[in-house]
Amino acid sequence: MNRLAAGLLGVAASALIAGAAWAQEAAPATEGPVTLIQAGRLLDRPGRAPRGPSTLVVRDGRIVEIRDGFVDASAFPGATVIDQRERFVLPGLIDSHVHLVNDLGGQAGFLSGVTDNLPVHAYSAAENARKTLMAGFTTVRNLGDEGGVTLALSDETAAHRLPGPRIIDAGMSISTTSGHMDGRLGFNDDFRDTIPHDNVCNGVESCREAVRIQVGRGADVIKIATTGGVNSRIGAGVGAQMFEDEARALIDTAHLYGLKVAVHAHGADGIDMALRLGADSIEHGTIFDDDTIRLFRESGAYYVPTLSTVNGYIERLAADPNAYPPEVLPKIRWRIEITGRSLERAVPAGVKIAFGTDAGVSKHGRNADEFALMVQHGMTPMTAIEAATVNAADLLGLSAEVGTLEPGKRADVIAVDGDPLTDVTVLTDVDFVMRDGRVYRSE
Secondary structure: OOOOOHHHHHHHHHHHHOOOOOOOOOOOOOOOOEEEEEEEEEOOOEOEOOEOOEEEEEEOOEEEEEEEOOOOHHHOOOOEEEEEEEEEEEEOEEEEEEOOOOOOOHHHHHHHHHHOOHHHHHHHHHHHHHHHHHOOEEEEEEOOOOOOHHHHHHHHHHOOOOOOOEEEEOOOOEEEOOOOOOOOOOOOHHHOOOOOOOOEEOOHHHHHHHHHHHHHHOOOOEEEEOEOOOOOOOOOOOOEOOOHHHHHHHHHHHHHOOOOEEEEEOOHHHHHHHHHOOOOEEEEOOOOOHHHHHHHHHHOOEEEOOOOHHHHHHHHHHHOOOOOOOOOHHHHHHHHHHOOHHHHHHHHHOOEEOOOOOEOOEOOOOOOHHHHHHHHOOOOHHHHHHHHHHHHHHHOOOOOOOOOOOOOOEOOEEEEOOOOOOOHHHHHOEEEEEEOOEEEEEO
16 A cells, blocks of 8 residues: 655654653464453443453454453463453544644644644654554544655554554545635645645546545545535635535545545535435534434434534633634634534434544544543433444444454453443543553553
C-alpha cells in the first residue's frame, strides 16, 4: 500500500522510540508465551451483563480462552500473570472520528497549517496517537490526513514501531470547491494554485476522480462533506453544499472499490441526501428532521455524534475570545447551543450509534470525555460503551478482530478502577492498556 510519508514517519519513529520503556520485540509468530490477565470484573461482550472474577488467556496477541475465577501461572508454566483483580476490565475502546495531526484549532490551527512543515505535523501526529492509546483507545478512524502523515503513521502503529492505536485512515477528505474540505479557504488568491486541492471536486467526473486519488494513496475509508462546516473559513452556513449527482458519484465510486463512506454533514438537507444515496455513517449530524430518522432506520447507517467538539470550542474561547475568526464564531456558538439534540432524538428511535469525538477539534487523549456527554443526552453507560466497542467495530468493518473480548480476537484490553456501568466517567482515567497482547500502560 502506498503510504506517502513512510520515510518521514520512520525518522519520527526512531526518535520517539529510542530508550522508551514501551519499545518491545515482536512476539513469536506462533505458540508464543501465555499471558494471564486476572480481572475483578469482566465486560467481555458489551451489551451483556459483566462477568465476575475471570481470567483472560492471551497468546500471540490474541485471546485464546476466558476462564472463570483467577487462574494462576501454575496452569500455564512460564506464563506472565497480570493482576487486575481489583479492577473492571473491558475491550479496548474505539474512536470512530479523530484528526491526529494536531488539536490547535481556530486561528492557531490555521496558522500552523502554513507555518509548520511536514515533519512537525508528523511528530505531532505521533504524539497524539500515543496520547490516544494511553487513554484506552486501541483503534481509531482518522478522518482527514495531511500530507500523507497519518497514512504512514497507521503503518507504524500497526507494526508496533510507534505507540498508538490501530488506525483506519481516510486519506484527504473530499468536498466541492469552497466546501468544508477546501484547504484554500481563508487565503488570498496568490495561494490558490500552491495549496493542495486535489481533494476538491466539481461535477460527476471530477468527484469520481477525487475518490480514486484517495484510493490510490491507500485510504481505508472515504470521507466526504455534503454540507458546510462549523470551522470552515467561509460564511456560507452549514446546509448542503453539494449537488446530488456529485454526492452520488462520490459514494458510488467509493463503494465500487469496496470502501465505506463517512459523511460530514450538519444540516438535515445534506444528511438526508447522503443517507438516501447509501452513506455508511453520518458524522456530527447536528440537525435532524423526521425524514432523517426514517432514513437512518431504513439504511442501517451509523450516527457518529462527535459531541466533544463543544469542549474544544468552550475551552479555546475561555482562553482567548478571539480564538476564531468572525466568519466562524457564530457557527461555533450555534454548535455549542444545539449539540446533543439530535442524539436525544436518535436514541429512542433506535438509530445505530457509534462513538466518535472529532478529537483534534477537542483535545487528544481526552477522548473519553465523550461518554459523559452521550449519557447526558439520552444514552445509558452500557449503550455508550457499546457504541465505543461493538458498534464502532462494526462500523469500521473490524468486528471479527476487535470490539469484544472473545477467543480468536485481538487482545485489546483496558482496565479501570470503579464501575463504568454505574459511573461512565471512570473511563477518563484508564489504568491498564494492552493492544495486540502488548502492554502499553500499567499502573
